[in-house]
Amino acid sequence: MLTRVAAGGLLLSSLWIAGCSDDTPAAPSAPYDEAQARQVVNHYGELALAAYSDALAEAQQLQVAIEALLAAPSNDTLSAAREAWRAARVPYMQTEVFRFGNRVVDEWEGQVNAWPLDEGLIDYVDDSYQAVMGNPGARANIIASESLTIGEEARDLSNLDGELLASLNELGGSEVNVATGYHAIEFLLWGQDLNGTDAGAGERPATDFATDASATGGHNERRRDYLRAVTDLLIQDLEFMVAQWQPDAENYRAELEADAVKNGLRKMLFGMGSLSLGELAGERMKVALAAHSPEDEHDCFSDNTHFSHFYNGKGIRNVYLGEYRRVNGETLSGPSLSDLVAANDAAVDSQLKQELAASEAALQGLVDNAANGLHFDQLIAPGNAAGAAVINGAIEALVVQTGGIEKAALVLDIQALNPDTADHQF
Amino acid sequence: MRVMVMALLTVLLSACSNPRQEVTVQLANQLLLPAHEQWHGSNGALRVSAEGFCADELDQAAVEQAFYRTLQSWSYLQPLMLGPLAEGNRSWQVQFWPDKRNLVAHQVEALLDSHSPLTREALEGASVVVQGLTAFEYVLFDKAVDLAGQRPRYCPLLIGIARHQQALSAEVLALWEGPEGMASRLGDFPNDRYASADEALGSILRTQITAVDVLKKKLGVPMGRLNKGVVQPWQAEAWRSRHSIGNLQSSLSGARAVWERVRSLVGDAGLVTRIDAAYENTGQKLAGLPAPLVEMVQDKASLPRLQALYESLDNLETLQQVELARDLGIQIGFNANDGD
Numbered sequence: 001m002l003t004r005v006a007a008g009g010l011l012l013s014s015l016w017i018a019g020c021s022d023d024t025p026a027a028p029s030a031p032y033d034e035a036q037a038r039q040v041v042n043h044y045g046e047l048a049l050a051a052y053s054d055a056l057a058e059a060q061q062l063q064v065a066i067e068a069l070l071a072a073p074s075n076d077t078l079s080a081a082r083e084a085w086r087a088a089r090v091p092y093m094q095t096e097v098f099r100f101g102n103r104v105v106d107e108w109e110g111q112v113n114a115w116p117l118d119e120g121l122i123d124y125v126d127d128s129y130q131a132v133m134g135n136p137g138a139r140a141n142i143i144a145s146e147s148l149t150i151g152e153e154a155r156d157l158s159n160l161d162g163e164l165l166a167s168l169n170e171l172g173g174s175e176v177n178v179a180t181g182y183h184a185i186e187f188l189l190w191g192q193d194l195n196g197t198d199a200g201a202g203e204r205p206a207t208d209f210a211t212d213a214s215a216t217g218g219h220n221e222r223r224r225d226y227l228r229a230v231t232d233l234l235i236q237d238l239e240f241m242v243a244q245w246q247p248d249a250e251n252y253r254a255e256l257e258a259d260a261v262k263n264g265l266r267k268m269l270f271g272m273g274s275l276s277l278g279e280l281a282g283e284r285m286k287v288a289l290a291a292h293s294p295e296d297e298h299d300c301f302s303d304n305t306h307f308s309h310f311y312n313g314k315g316i317r318n319v320y321l322g323e324y325r326r327v328n329g330e331t332l333s334g335p336s337l338s339d340l341v342a343a344n345d346a347a348v349d350s351q352l353k354q355e356l357a358a359s360e361a362a363l364q365g366l367v368d369n370a371a372n373g374l375h376f377d378q379l380i381a382p383g384n385a386a387g388a389a390v391i392n393g394a395i396e397a398l399v400v401q402t403g404g405i406e407k408a409a410l411v412l413d414i415q416a417l418n419p420d421t422a423d424h425q426f
Numbered sequence: 427m428r429v430m431v432m433a434l435l436t437v438l439l440s441a442c443s444n445p446r447q448e449v450t451v452q453l454a455n456q457l458l459l460p461a462h463e464q465w466h467g468s469n470g471a472l473r474v475s476a477e478g479f480c481a482d483e484l485d486q487a488a489v490e491q492a493f494y495r496t497l498q499s500w501s502y503l504q505p506l507m508l509g510p511l512a513e514g515n516r517s518w519q520v521q522f523w524p525d526k527r528n529l530v531a532h533q534v535e536a537l538l539d540s541h542s543p544l545t546r547e548a549l550e551g552a553s554v555v556v557q558g559l560t561a562f563e564y565v566l567f568d569k570a571v572d573l574a575g576q577r578p579r580y581c582p583l584l585i586g587i588a589r590h591q592q593a594l595s596a597e598v599l600a601l602w603e604g605p606e607g608m609a610s611r612l613g614d615f616p617n618d619r620y621a622s623a624d625e626a627l628g629s630i631l632r633t634q635i636t637a638v639d640v641l642k643k644k645l646g647v648p649m650g651r652l653n654k655g656v657v658q659p660w661q662a663e664a665w666r667s668r669h670s671i672g673n674l675q676s677s678l679s680g681a682r683a684v685w686e687r688v689r690s691l692v693g694d695a696g697l698v699t700r701i702d703a704a705y706e707n708t709g710q711k712l713a714g715l716p717a718p719l720v721e722m723v724q725d726k727a728s729l730p731r732l733q734a735l736y737e738s739l740d741n742l743e744t745l746q747q748v749e750l751a752r753d754l755g756i757q758i759g760f761n762a763n764d765g766d
Contacts, residue, residue, distance in 0.1 A: 130527055130528075130532060131527070132526045132527050132528075133526065133527070133528045133660040133661075134658065134659070134660045134661075170653065170654055172656060173650055173653035173654045173655065173656020173657075173658070174653060174656070174658075175652060175653055176526070273759070273760040274760060276760075277760045277761075278760065278761065286515070286518075290515050290518045290522075290553065290554045290555075291522065291529055291533075291553050291554060291555045292533075292552075292553040292555075293527075293529055293553075293555075295527055295529075382551060382552060382553060383551055402759075402760050403759075405760070406757060406759040406760065409757070410757055415751070415752070415755075415756070415757040415758070416747075416748065416751065416752075416757075416758060417757075417758065417759065417760060418758075
């Protein structure tokens with residue numbers, strides 16, 4: 001096996017050779033034991049299976065709570081349903097690290113967790129509502145409408161089932177037309193957050209689901225049907241994804257495990273880095289902070305964003321360490337990327353572990369602020385320098401960590417990280 | 427083993443004059459730094475034009491010309507935007523794109539409603555959306571803005587943005603110049619940013635390759651490539667000033683200028699020819715577009731030409747991101763678009 005110094009030296013020397021000679025350097029052998037690396041990829045499948053299974057189980061609990069809400073709408077049953085939604089996000093957000101790189105997840109994800117959304121597509125909205133320019137569905141209000149005409153196409157909306165709602169996603173080509181998934185359910189349970197960057201989340205009354213004289217909101221039977229259908233669909237979608245990660249089946253996991261082991265490692269690293277930099281640090285934090293835009297907050301109706309971000313970060317760490325703490329408290333652990341990297345370059349491994357711990361601590365800062373009554377949408381308020389510092393600290397920790405992921409990839413001789421473009425190469 | 431490798435390295439190092447370091451120094455001094463200076467100069471001219479317009483000494487056309495020039499120098503700079511300007515939220519202060527929710531109109535009007543006249547403190551404390559060229563363009567070109575009739579309302583913002591941009595580019599330039607500046611970090615190794623010329627060159631190339639990826643996005647988003655083919659004209663960059671294609675041309679020129687200096691390092695002569703041809707082909711397709719992008723995407727007959735341009739950019743990206751990176755032994759790391 002190569003030592004750390006030798007591996008670094010080989011890499012460096014290949015760069016110099018390319019720089020001053022036309023000779024092609026001999027391809028070095030893989031800097032890891034093939035069988036061990038295969039176990040790492042297999043264990044990655046185990047982690048995905050456990051996390052998606054937990055997400056499914058929690059979504060089923062959410063469905064129970066929603067049925068109780070619909071059976072007897074009250075502040076208590078609405079609170080319980082909201083609590084179940086928050087709990088369902090804990091495992092789901094830890095699965096997002098599997099999204100980038102694994103096409104089966106990325107293509108499926110839009111129906112499950114698309115955001116931000118023009119919520120006027122789904123239900124009534126306040127006059128202050130700001131939709132995306134040129135979105136023909138921005139005020140479609142599916143709940144209040146038995147039919148919908150966009151362009152030349154007329155749609156029958158009389159029967160609100162999962163299939164119909166799924167077909168309304170990206171209506172008119174606009175990606176903010178999101179009719180299904182966690183955020184559609186979130187909007188139905190909380191309603192719009194009309195507090196801007198001040199304290200407070202959405203305040204939809206439980207009576208929006210009532211059918212007696214107390215009913216508010218209008219079209220309550222359809223709102224009830226919508227909530228039921230969209231929750232059902234979420235469960236079906238999660239069942240599909242759990243099946244994709246079962247062992248010894250004809251599914252995505254079988255393809256992943258049959259592929260070259262280097263491609264598996266590449267997908268693991270690409271998922272970690274893409275979520276860390278472009279998605280979590282960029283789309284989910286920097287855009288909202290720099291523009292002071294609560295519309296660009298991830299869980300903007302419920303103000304649960306701090307936990308969503310925290311568990312996104314946890315997911316990145318899970319993949320590197322080969323660990324996942326299940327909802328029931330058990331910890332799954334096994335062969336990890338960390339083991340492979342450490343065997344070649346203990347310093348790079350230890351550095352990345354420190355960076356992962358530092359980003360977790362920085363994201364914990366968001367959670368702590370929320371516990372003290374300062375939620376993400378208040379931290380991004382204009383003039384809140386202390387709030388901006390908390391978020392910038394988390395962004396910076398994720399940027400640094402992404403550099404560490406790149407270094408770990410180099411230790412494993414992975415130069416092209418994007419599996420889509422890498423397909424052309426290897 | 428270790429001793430052998432180190433000995434081999436020493437031989438290689440002494441046998442090689444290190445053309446990579448030479449190219450990196452050239453890039454820094456002949457391309458990157460001058461492009462930052464040019465951008466700074468255009469911001470100064472933008473400020474003079476805004477002040478002149480608001481003092482009734484210049485007409486609106488003069489401000490528009492100055493704005494186009496600033497857009498051009500900013501677009502040229504993007505593939506060269508290494509170091510200070512790429513850090514913190516500095517580049518976000520220059521331009522806010524994409525702006526799907528029309529935040530620029532909402533935030534500009536809300537800011538001017540609550541601060542009349544607008545003060546410097548209010549602008550500095552506001553979001554990046556109102557501090558940059560996107561807001562400047564909104565005031566100058568949006569049909570909803572009655573600039574001629576409402577100068578007292580909008581002039582403090584135009585002047586404020588131009589001053590903010592000039593101060594920003596002065597700050598960035600100061601971080602490039604001097605013995606501790608970015609330019610010297612690209613000439614003397616190792617330093618606190620780069621362990622070697624290779625690392626620095628890799629970083630320059632990553633910036634340039636990412637910028638070509640962004641060009642695809644700037645074209646593909648209004649074409650509706652992320653929206654089931656439904657065109658999104660109002661998501662084009664600089665749609666209000668109808669300058670989207672000019673921006674793409676300037677950015678392509680900046681990217682090509684990097685390539686021109688890197689070309690000599692590439693071992694595969696066939697690859698050099700193909701990348702040269704890809705730049706030529708993309709540049710010709712861009713130059714041949716007859717109308718502003720915001721109009722072309724809404725005209726079905728124009729879509730095949732845009733599609734051909736997109737494919738040409740895609741080919742250029744693949745050649746650089748995959749083949750060039752492999753030829754030079756450079757890791758293409760993560761970029762901000764990977765989450766899309």
